[in-house]
Amino acid sequence: MPVIYWEEPLFDRDAQPRLELLPRGAGLTVARLHLPEDMSPTVIRDAQRHHLDLLLRDRGIAQPLLWYYTPMMLAFSDHLRSDLVVYDCMDELSAFKGAPSGLREQEAALMARANLVFTGGHSLYEAKCRQHDDIHPFPSSVDASHFATARHPLAEPDDQRAIPGPRLGYYGVLDERLDLALLAAAADARSDCHFVMLGPVAKIAPEDLPRRPNIHYLGTKKYDDLPAYVAGWAAALMPFALNEATRYISPTKLPEYLAAGRAVVSTPITDVVRQYSDMPGVHIAEGPAGFTAAIDRALAQSPTDPRWLAPADAMLATMSWDRTWAAMSALMSRKRLAAQAVSQPGRRDWAAPVAPRVARRPAFDYLVVGAGFAGAVLAERLARGDGARVLVVDKRPHIAGNAYDHQDKAGLLVHQYGPHIFHTNAPRVVEYLSRFTEWRPYEHRVLAAIGEQLLPVPINRTTVNRFFGLALSETEVARFLAERAEPIADIRTSEDIVLSKVGRELYEAMFRGYTRKQWGVFPDALDKSVAGRIPVRSNDDDRYFNDTFQQMPLHGYTRMFENMLDHPNITLMLGCDFRDVRDEVEWRHLVFTGPVDEYFDHQLGPLPYRSLQFRHEMLECARFQPVGVVNYPSPDVPYTRITEYKHLTGQQHRHTSISYEYPSAEGDPYYPVPRPENAALYARYQALADAEQDVSFVGRLATYRYYNMDQVVAQALTVYERLRARTAQPLPAHAARA
Numbered sequence: 001m002p003v004i005y006w007e008e009p010l011f012d013r014d015a016q017p018r019l020e021l022l023p024r025g026a027g028l029t030v031a032r033l034h035l036p037e038d039m040s041p042t043v044i045r046d047a048q049r050h051h052l053d054l055l056l057r058d059r060g061i062a063q064p065l066l067w068y069y070t071p072m073m074l075a076f077s078d079h080l081r082s083d084l085v086v087y088d089c090m091d092e093l094s095a096f097k098g099a100p101s102g103l104r105e106q107e108a109a110l111m112a113r114a115n116l117v118f119t120g121g122h123s124l125y126e127a128k129c130r131q132h133d134d135i136h137p138f139p140s141s142v143d144a145s146h147f148a149t150a151r152h153p154l155a156e157p158d159d160q161r162a163i164p165g166p167r168l169g170y171y172g173v174l175d176e177r178l179d180l181a182l183l184a185a186a187a188d189a190r191s192d193c194h195f196v197m198l199g200p201v202a203k204i205a206p207e208d209l210p211r212r213p214n215i216h217y218l219g220t221k222k223y224d225d226l227p228a229y230v231a232g233w234a235a236a237l238m239p240f241a242l243n244e245a246t247r248y249i250s251p252t253k254l255p256e257y258l259a260a261g262r263a264v265v266s267t268p269i270t271d272v273v274r275q276y277s278d279m280p281g282v283h284i285a286e287g288p289a290g291f292t293a294a295i296d297r298a299l300a301q302s303p304t305d306p307r308w309l310a311p312a313d314a315m316l317a318t319m320s321w322d323r324t325w326a327a328m329s330a331l332m333s334r335k336r337l338a339a340q341a342v343s344q345p346g347r348r349d350w351a352a353p354v355a356p357r358v359a360r361r362p363a364f365d366y367l368v369v370g371a372g373f374a375g376a377v378l379a380e381r382l383a384r385g386d387g388a389r390v391l392v393v394d395k396r397p398h399i400a401g402n403a404y405d406h407q408d409k410a411g412l413l414v415h416q417y418g419p420h421i422f423h424t425n426a427p428r429v430v431e432y433l434s435r436f437t438e439w440r441p442y443e444h445r446v447l448a449a450i451g452e453q454l455l456p457v458p459i460n461r462t463t464v465n466r467f468f469g470l471a472l473s474e475t476e477v478a479r480f481l482a483e484r485a486e487p488i489a490d491i492r493t494s495e496d497i498v499l500s501k502v503g504r505e506l507y508e509a510m511f512r513g514y515t516r517k518q519w520g521v522f523p524d525a526l527d528k529s530v531a532g533r534i535p536v537r538s539n540d541d542d543r544y545f546n547d548t549f550q551q552m553p554l555h556g557y558t559r560m561f562e563n564m565l566d567h568p569n570i571t572l573m574l575g576c577d578f579r580d581v582r583d584e585v586e587w588r589h590l591v592f593t594g595p596v597d598e599y600f601d602h603q604l605g606p607l608p609y610r611s612l613q614f615r616h617e618m619l620e621c622a623r624f625q626p627v628g629v630v631n632y633p634s635p636d637v638p639y640t641r642i643t644e645y646k647h648l649t650g651q652q653h654r655h656t657s658i659s660y661e662y663p664s665a666e667g668d669p670y671y672p673v674p675r676p677e678n679a680a681l682y683a684r685y686q687a688l689a690d691a692e693q694d695v696s697f698v699g700r701l702a703t704y705r706y707y708n709m710d711q712v713v714a715q716a717l718t719v720y721e722r723l724r725a726r727t728a729q730p731l732p733a734h735a736a737r738a
Contacts (some may be wrong), residue, residue, distance in 0.1 A: 002027045002059065002652075006052065006073065009033045009044060019051045031055060048076035056080075057440070060651030062554045065332075068114070071106035078109070081438070084332055085113050089128060090120035095244035097176040097203045115335050118328060121250025121271040136331060139275060141324040142255035144316045150231040150260035151303065157228050159218050163194050166234035166299060168265075171198035171226060172253055174209065174217075179241035179267065184210035185288035186239065190295060195237070198229060230260040235298035238266035239291065250275075254282070255319055258312040263298040265291065279315065281308035364391040364571070364585060369578045370593030372401020373709055374699030376564045377432075377716035378591050378723075383569035386724055390570050391585060397575040399565060402670065403557040403709065410618050412645060412657040413556050417670075418612060419629060419643045420557060423547040424710035430549050432717060436563035439551035440650055444544040445627040446641075449634070450509050457510065457631060458544065459502055460537040467506065478538040494531035495523035501536045514633035517640050518663050519610060519673060527674035529706065552648060589723065593699040595669050596685050604684050607704060608675075611667030615639075615660040624656050638662060672704045679704075696723065 007030060015034045022030040033051055035044060056064060066082045068074065069090060087110050094103050108131075111117065117135040119125040125137035160167075168190075174197060187195050187210065194214045198221050201209070209217065221229065230236065236257035240246045250271040257264045263281045266272050276282040281301065285294035301308055365388035368375045375392060376399065382388040398404050402417040421444045424430060447454040455463045461477045464470065472480055484503030488496045494515060498507045507523075511531065515523045523531060535546060543550070553560045565572065573581060578594065592599055597607040628647035632639060639660040646656050672678070682704040689697045698719050700707045707715070 002029070002061070004028075004055065004059070004061075004064075005030050006048075007032045009035045009048065011035055011037045011039075013037050017047055017051070019055060021055075045076045049079070052077060052080075057650065058652065060646075060649055060653075062438075062440070068110055071103060071110040072100055074106055074110050074113075078113070084115050084335060085110075086328075086332065087111065087114040087117045087132075088120075089117060089124060092124060092127065092244070092248045095247065097245065116331055121248060122274060123270045124248035124250070127248055134331075134335065138324055138328065139250045139271065139319075140252040140255060141319050141321045142252070142259050142316055143321060144255075144259040144313075144319075147227055147230065147256045147259035148261070150227040150262070152231075154228045154231045156232055157225065160196060160216075160229055160232055163196060163216055165194065165232075166192075167194050167196050167232055168235050168237050168295065169196040169198070169230060169233035169262075170237045170239065171221065171229070172251075173202050174199050175202045175204055175245075176243070177240055177245045177249070179239050180204075180208065180210055182239050182241075182267070182288060182291055183215070184212065186237075186291055186295065187212040187215050189288065189292040190214075193234075193295070193299075196229070196233065198226075226256075227260060230257065230262060233262055235295065235301075236260075236262040236264045237295075238264060238269070238272070240267045240269055242267060242269075242286075255316055258282075259316055261303040261309060263301045263303075263308065265294045265298050267291065279308075279311060281312045364389045364587045366390045366589050366591060367582070367585065367587035368392045368591040368593070370394055370401065370699065371396075371399040371561070371565070371572070371574070372403065372593060372699065373712040374593040374702070374716045375591065376400075376561050377713055378696075378698065378720055379570050380436075380564045380567065381717070381720040382723070383567045385720070388569065391573065391581075391587065392565065392570060393573040393576045393578055393581055395575070395577045398558070399572070399574070400558045400561040403561070405556045405558050408616070408618055408657050410653065410655045410657065412618070412651060412653055412655065413649045414616060414645045414657045414659070415557075415643070415648070416614075418614060418659065418661055419645070419648060420709065421545070421550075421628075421648070422552055422709055423545040423550045424708075425547050425549065426710055426714055427549075428717065429710045429713045433553075433560065433713065437560040438554040440554045441550070442552045442648060442650070443550050444629070444648075445542055446544045446629045446631060447625075447627050448510050448514075448631040449637075454626070454630065455510075456542040458534050458536060459506060459510070460542055461540050462542065463506075467509065474538045481536065481538070491528055493524050493528055494526040497528045497531045498523060510631075510633050512633075513635040514631060514640060516635065517638075519671075520663070520665055521673075521675070525675060527676070527679075529674055556649070588694065590695045591719075592695060592697050593702050595701045596682070596689060596697055596704060599697075599702075600685060600688055604688075605681060607681055607685070608665075608673040608678055609669030609701070610671040610673055611664045612670050613662040613664050613667060615662070616657065617659070618655055618657050620655055622654055622656060624658050669701055672700065672706055674706055 005028065010032060012034055013036070015036050017036070018034050020032040020034060022032060024030055033048060035047055063081050063083055066077065066080060066085045068087045070093060093099055111131050114132065115134065117128065117132045119128055119135065119137050121139045122137045125135065129135055183195065191214055194216060197215065197217050198219070200220045238251060238254060246269055249269060251269065254264055254266065254272060254276065258281055263283065265283045265285065268284050268286050273284060277284060283294035283297050285291045366382050368379045368390055371392050371394040379390045379392050383390045403420045404417065405413055405415045408414050446457040448457045450467065453466055455466055461472065461474060464477050464480060465472055481502050484505065485501055486499040486503060488500045491497050491500060495507070498511050511523055515526060519526055595607065595609065597604065624644050625642065629641050629643050631641045639662050641661050642658055643661070644656055644658045646653065689695070696719050697703055698716055699712050
């Protein structure tokens with residue numbers, strides 16, 4: 001998974017706020033925010049929040065796993081939603097010199113929010129274990145193979161080469177955790193040895209560092225270079241002070257020193273004594289005399305002596321970072337599963353077929369056929385709004401109907417049944433759906449492949465100018481199209497409406513062939529409502545829709561449906577046909593969202609629907625086309641359009657996923673075909689439907705209407721209001737057969 005490591009801000013006197021992204025390989029990116037000096041804490045917090053939100057949005061990370069090393073990061077990230085929050089408590093930061101005010105309060109808030117807490121050692125665990133009910137100690141681990149290279153000859157670093165031996169070395173931050181007086185005393189007592197100190201100076205003044213001819217401060221070094229320095233040392237040092245800042249530490253450097261084949265001299269840090277006191281290669285001592293004597297014992301041990309190396313290697317074999325991560329990961333997986341079981345009791349894998357369980361023949365207030373928009377909205381409202389018992393059945397093995405989306409093998413979110421773009425002018429619909437999803441702004445854009453050009457759809461000024469090779473203004477474009485438009489007094493078909501707006505050239509190039517492929521008939525045989533949905537513009541607006549609300553569910557449609565159907569009063573039967581269950585269970589009222597002619601067993605003849613076939617592909621490139629959808633109107637191309645889903649979802653990925661769309665007369669019904677003869681046939685089915693008692697027909701297929709998603713939601717909400725106004729009727733109106 002991609003990992004973003006958010007650093008503390010860097011403050012530059014003349015800097016403008018900017019976020020620097022530093023790739024570090026293996027999916028890791030370091031985010032470094034540059035800010036001007038003299039900003040107030042509130043402004044700093046708001047700047048970090050703003051840039052973090054932009055980064056997550058740009059990377060398509062909707063609900064990150066949040067991993068905190070310091071509670072101070074909570075201040076600008078506490079608004080983020082997450083499936084799992086981990087607090088990796090490496091140190092008692094409040095005991096450090098210059099600890100920020102409010103740190104303890106922030107840690108308490110983080111403890112309250114965290115699902116899991118890890119501590120960097122046993123002492124810290126003992127100090128924190130009563131503050132959280134799922135906390136686990138993880139003492140320092142080691143990349144043994146990396147540091148084991150120091151056991152073999154390595155090229156001497158330039159700044160260490162001239163330092164005489166024997167050398168005693170330390171790497172790490174030079175701060176208040178070091179016993180500087182002890183370092184000075186050891187250097188004085190062992191003037192024949194040279195003390196090499198690597199690392200940055202922090203929270204203490206450089207002039208406070210002891211200065212001796214045999215103490216050498218070489219500054220910060222890269223992790224990759226550390227083995228080369230350690231290879232030149234006779235022994236390694238950990239001259240830590242015994243104070244509040246070191247009370248709970250479990251130094252990572254100690255197993256690294258052992259992996260490098262160097263004996264270690266340390267002061268009696270609690271976790272060092274606890275874990276390493278019996279290790280022959282670790283010499284623990286307190287005070288200048290004891291520390292100096294321990295140095296003598298370490299120098300007497302050969303870096304190749306198996307008597308101390310073998311026990312060290314046996315311990316190191318149990319301390320790999322991979323082993324630690326496996327343990328952490330297992331805890332995280334368990335926590336996620338437990339959280340789902342608590343927050344979503346009885347929830348099953350939504351995509352798995354579920355066999356009907358009808359042996360007990362439970363009674364329901366409502367049987368809802370179909371788990372798409374119409375069925376899910378009504379099921380949710382009836383269950384949550386009225387406390388009704390609702391059974392939802394769907395022949396497909398998943399919820400969300402044609403809006404179903406899922407991650408493909410590359411981890412890209414794709415729409416299984418073609419692109420579903422949410423747009424509406426209905427605040428009521430937005431308010432309702434916002435209970436179950438956050439949103440991601442997205443304005444849909446479509447291009448049409450006309451010859452060698454990609455032209456905007458709907459037709460706008462750019463389309464006209466590029467198609468005709470002109471350079472017209474908005475006013476001129478409007479006049480130009482009006483001159484080419486064919487006056488039609490009685491507009492009935494889609495051909496009529498297009499010709500009356502843009503004329504024959506654009507009609508032939510962009511509409512005629514596309515409509516023939518999409519609907520199986522030419523536009524002159526299709527109701528005007530189909531082409532009437534597409535505007536014509538004289539300006540440069542290249543958005544496909546004009547609606548005031550154009551956004552996509554932040555975590556996808558399926559997640560939104562999961563939230564909608566997550567109620568104890570809702571029972572799901574997926575992979576189950578209505579015919580298989582209707583005579584086996586009891587219900588008071590039926591909500592039917594499938595094809596209306598199917599409900600009546602096609603007794604008046606089948607209603608025509610158009611179906612679609614899809615060919616999904618994952619491509620090893622970051623981007624395939626410039627917009628989400630490219631139409632192919634040419635009759636010589638078998639598909640109607642190609643969708644690239646990363647445009648819709650905002651995901652950032654080195655691969656991309658596309659789908660080719662092939663309209664068909666056979667297959668699952670997608671669209672009612674709006675023609676006069678079909679409307680007449682539906683009117684006869686509608687009469688049958690109106691005569692049905694205790695059945696509501698809802699949705700695109702059940703009412704034979706070419707509805708958008710928001711229109712289906714609005715229709716379902718209206719039906720719900722009508723149903724709740726009905727007088728309650730006793731069960732069973734439709735009883736199961738004996």
